[in-house]
Amino acid sequence: MVLESINFHFWPYCNFKCKYCFARFESSNLKLSFNQCIKIINDISNAGIKKINFAGGEPSLSPFLGDLLKYSKNLGLITSIISNGTGITKNFLKEFSKSIDWIGLSIDSGLELTNFNLGRGNGNLVKKIIKRSVLIHKTGIKLKINTVVNRLNYQEDLSWLIKRIKPERWKVFQILEIKNQNHPYIANLLISNTEFENFLNRHLFLKPIAETNQMMIESYLMIDPYGRFYQNTNNSYIFSRPIFKVGIESALNEITYNPKKYIQRGGLYAW
DSSP states (O other): OOEEEEEEOOOOOOOOOOOTOOOOOOOOOOOOOOOHHHHHHHHHTTTTTTTEEESSSSSSGTTTHHHHHHHHHTOOOOOEEEEEEOOHHHHHHHGGGGSSSSEHHHOOSSHHHHHHHHHSSSOOOHHHHHHHHHHHHHTTEEEEEEEEETTTTTOOOOOHHHHHOSSSEEEEEOOOOOOOTGGOOOOTOOOHHHHHHHHHTTTGGGGOEEEOOHTTTTTTOOOOOTTTTEETTTTTEEEEEHHHOOHHHHHTTTSSOHHHHHHHHHHHOOO
């Protein structure tokens, strides 16, 4: 089995209210402690996993994200952050840039109003992401942009924005319905496969890394803020027991993971 990369959603809280969010963790009244995170990171490293993506919620809201990055880097892991840009400041990058290989910033539109209507920020996201991208490029950290294609942006031309930001990778996701997460909020945001393909064809010259609904299912290794593996199976999440209680191997056996789909969706690339 290919165990190359893992998304560690260690921090459940977020300052945005994205309508289609697949990682709401709204019922979370418990988050992992720093020591529990360290134990899980050790397990990840010992299992031979090479890359760790720190996600949330919004991971940059965590007071110990930087320490987790340093610890992971010292173990030899490739480190990444998936962020809305909130805490990716000049001071943060100055202190922790040597422990970060990749930063993924999320933006769905070049229009401030569209991002706002999707729940992404307070109407100044485009300006913020452009500024953050400049800071990231100056540090030498590799930059990825994540875009979710939905009913509000599928007809938009984002080429000017992507050319302005100049990411090493642009990942484009078809909006995905998860029954126990975003189901009540996104009925009017869903798009067809054809509409998603039209968006991709419009931006083909920018070489977006595309992920359809079907490609996303069971192709990610993800850990939630309770320290459990969780997986999208039949558009609904299933969960393992906590890794720090049963170990990574036992927990992994309690979910379904398809390494072939991981490779097919471009999960392996030059880190």
